[in-house]
Amino acid sequence: MRRYLFGMLSDSNIKSEKYDTVVIGSGIAGLYAALHIDDKSRVAVVTKAKIDESNSWLAQGGIAAVMTKEDNSRMHIEDTLKAGAGLCDQRAVEVLVEEGPENIRELISMNVPFDVDSEGELQITREGGHRLRRIVHCGGDATGRETTKRLSEIVMERSNIDVMFDTFLVDVLTDEKGVVGCILYDGETGKYRVCETYNLIIAAGGIGQLYSYTSNPVGAVGDGIACAARAGARCINMEMVQFHPTMLITGEESDRLFLISEAVRGEGAILRNKNGEAFMQGKHEMADLAPRDIVTRFILKELEKTGDEHAFLDCSSMTEEFFSKRFPTIYGECKKHGINLTKDMIPVHPAQHYFMGGVEADLNGETNVPGLYVCGESACTGIHGANRLASNSVLECLVFGRRAARHINQTSRRHGTFDAVSFFGAIPVTLADFTVTDEEAAKDKKLLRKTLTEHFGAVRNAEGMNKALEILKALYNKYDHVTLSTPFQMEVCNMTETALMIARGAVNRKESVGAHYLV
Ligand code: SIN
Numbered sequence: 093m094r095r096y097l098f099g100m101l102s103d104s105n106i107k108s109e110k111y112d113t114v115v116i117g118s119g120i121a122g123l124y125a126a127l128h129i130d131d132k133s134r135v136a137v138v139t140k141a142k143i144d145e146s147n148s149w150l151a152q153g154g155i156a157a158v159m160t161k162e163d164n165s166r167m168h169i170e171d172t173l174k175a176g177a178g179l180c181d182q183r184a185v186e187v188l189v190e191e192g193p194e195n196i197r198e199l200i201s202m203n204v205p206f207d208v209d210s211e212g213e214l215q216i217t218r219e220g221g222h223r224l225r226r227i228v229h230c231g232g233d234a235t236g237r238e239t240t241k242r243l244s245e246i247v248m249e250r251s252n253i254d255v256m257f258d259t260f261l262v263d264v265l266t267d268e269k270g271v272v273g274c275i276l277y278d279g280e281t282g283k284y285r286v287c288e289t290y291n292l293i294i295a296a297g298g299i300g301q302l303y304s305y306t307s308n309p310v311g312a313v314g315d316g317i318a319c320a321a322r323a324g325a326r327c328i329n330m331e332m333v334q335f336h337p338t339m340l341i342t343g344e345e346s347d348r349l350f351l352i353s354e355a356v357r358g359e360g361a362i363l364r365n366k367n368g369e370a371f372m373q374g375k376h377e378m379a380d381l382a383p384r385d386i387v388t389r390f391i392l393k394e395l396e397k398t399g400d401e402h403a404f405l406d407c408s409s410m411t412e413e414f415f416s417k418r419f420p421t422i423y424g425e426c427k428k429h430g431i432n433l434t435k436d437m438i439p440v441h442p443a444q445h446y447f448m449g450g451v452e453a454d455l456n457g458e459t460n461v462p463g464l465y466v467c468g469e470s471a472c473t474g475i476h477g478a479n480r481l482a483s484n485s486v487l488e489c490l491v492f493g494r495r496a497a498r499h500i501n502q503t504s505r506r507h508g509t510f511d512a513v514s515f516f517g518a519i520p521v522t523l524a525d526f527t528v529t530d531e532e533a534a535k536d537k538k539l540l541r542k543t544l545t546e547h548f549g550a551v552r553n554a555e556g557m558n559k560a561l562e563i564l565k566a567l568y569n570k571y572d573h574v575t576l577s578t579p580f581q582m583e584v585c586n587m588t589e590t591a592l593m594i595a596r597g598a599v600n601r602k603e604s605v606g607a608h609y610l611v
Contacts, residue, residue: 094322094323095572097262097585097586098262098263098275106283107285107286108287109285109286109287109288110288110289111134111136111287112289113136113289113291114274114291114292115293115295116139116295116316117137117138117139117146117296117468118137118139118240118255119146119148120148120151120240120489120490121148121295121493122293122295122296123247124489124494125293125295125457125496126250126497127497128501129497131250133252134254135250136254136255136287137253137254138276139257140261141311143241144237145310146240147469148239148489149309151239152233152351152353153233153235153353153483154229154355154483155192155196155229155235155483155490156222156484157226157487158189159193159214159226160216160224160225160226165186165189165190167223167224171223172185172188172475173477174221174383175221175477175479176480176481176606177385177605177606178477179332179474179478179605180474180476181475183455185475187455188475188484188487191494191495192491195491196228196490199239199242199490202242205238214228216228217358218358218359219358219483220337220354220357220358220382220383221378221384222483227358229355231421232418232419233419233421233422234421259276260279260583261276261315261316262275263275264292264319264322266324266461270463270505271290271292271462271463271464272288272290273288273289274289274292277579277582279579290505293465293497294319294320294464294465294466295316295466295467295470296315296316297312297316297468297469298314298446299312299317299469300312300348300446300447301348301541301587302544302587302591302594303443303541303544304542305339306349306443306445307348308348313586314590314591315582316451317590320459320466321589321590323461325451326459327450327451329448329450330449330596331594331598331601332448332597333444333446333448333449333594333607334446334448335444335445335550336442336445337354337387337391337440338438338441338442339445340429340438340440341402342439349443352405352438353422354381354482355419356419356422360409361406361407362379363380363387363406364403364404367398370406371394375390383479383481384445384479385550389551389609391403391440392551395441401441402439402441404437405437405438407433408437410433415433444549447469448477448478448479448480448606448607450469450470450471450472451470453465453466453471453472455492456495456496457493457496457499463505467492467495468489468492468493471488471492475488478605478607479607527574528576528581530578530580533581536570536571536584536588537584540564540567540584540587540588540591543560543563544560544564544595546560548598551609551610551611552608552609560595561599564591564592564595567588568588568589568592571584571588571589
């Protein structure tokens with residue numbers, strides 16, 4: 093029998109609304125998709141967070157796209173396939189790259205403030221795995237913030253779009269023909285609401301908070317993926333978790349680590365150990381700008397050899413004036429922690445950053461469940477393979493967010509006579525025997541994060557993974573028998589579901605490829 097989280101619902105006064113399309117998530121993928129839905133149809137953008145709490149908002153480096161005459165699609169496709177270590181879907185990569193430039197031009201027409209030089213030409217930077225400069229950016233190192241901000245302003249002005257903040261996706265509702273609605277929890281009123289809709293786009297971001305050390309914000313727990321999976325959507329490449337080589341190490345406890353963008357190495361910074369040795373030289377033809385799974389492993393190896401707690405990023409090839417203008421956010425954060433870039437190197441260590449796996453989506457972002465779309469980090473379109481090329485992620489949000497919206501505009505899934513309230517009322521609800529407190533759920537969350545961090549990190553071994561799988565199975569089974577009564581408990585339940593899929597994927601892939609590296 094299908095699993096729902098809403099088992100404890102018994103409120104017959106649940107508010108029910110009709111929308112042509114519901115979008116879950118307010119990062120770049122969700123906002124851009126919502127803006128491309130026909131403006132005569134009714135759209136809801138649902139977000140459990142605030143606009144500035146998404147992974148998109150935090151994206152520093154930029155957006156990869158062929159925007160110069162030195163570059164071409166063939167080279168961007170080749171670099172993407174090479175970084176993906178043989179697991180990319182070539183057709184999806186071609187779509188991504190070929191539709192990239194027109195989406196950048198569309199953002200420009202929407203007044204997203206890309207950085208330009210004194211002649212008004214786009215400034216283009218470089219990151220790991222790219223053979224040349226190919227990345228456009230905003231606010232120096234604030235591409236995600238500036239893009240999300242502008243898209244959200246336009247969304248707010250659109251009269252056909254309702255934005256629901258502090259609202260949590262509990263379950264996707266389906267019948268034998270596909271999506272018919274969703275159940276939401278409104279954090280402000282503490283009440284559930286049912287949306288009747290035939291088109292649901294999940295753009296709920298990544299999974300970083302399943303790990304103890306991540307660049308992702310607190311909301312990135314993979315709950316969009318878990319909800320889609322419960323509705324019958326196939327999830328693939330779940331073992332492919334990306335670790336970014338350079339998070340700032342400050343010694344302070346924090347929910348998320350601050351990222352030092354790869355673009356800093358793109359502008360000339362190099363990695364060194366504490367003896368000052370530039371250890372990436374001679375290790376790979378692209379040295380410090382090798383794809384990030386490779387750089388991450390070389391850092392970990394170096395730390396194991398030297399016994400040090402972190403590596404260093406040497407930015408001395410740049411003047412302070414250049415650095416502070418080109419990377420104002422990073423400069424400010426380093427300064428806040430007493431790092432003087434004219435004489436100090438930046439202490440860095442790899443940590444979880446991105447998820448290549450997710451809900452399987454076709455070239456229109458549609459899943460195997462009719463009417464259920466996914467885009468952005470929750471989706472697996474096959475473009476990233478076993479390791480994502482830097483700055484292809486925001487590009488994916490644009491290209492596939494727009495494709496999903498256009499597909500919805502062209503299809504005829506519209507309102508019928510479906511009544512979601514009686515529908516969910518008819519589902520046999522068996523209240524589970526047990527309850528948990530939020531304190532207990534917090535302990536379970538901690539155990540889950542520790543287990544994934546220790547055994548499903550950048551370097552994995554079969555024995556450890558198999559033992560860890562049992563811990564994750566037990567956690568999943570526990571939440572299968574618990575009546576959930578707060579959004580936090582539902583979030584933890586979703587985490588157990590997504591974590592188990594990651595662990596199973598990793599245990600089942602017997603050979604090293606890309607980010608899945610076995611010793
Ligand atoms: C970075 O700026 O290094 C991160 C960008 C990305 O994740 O592609």
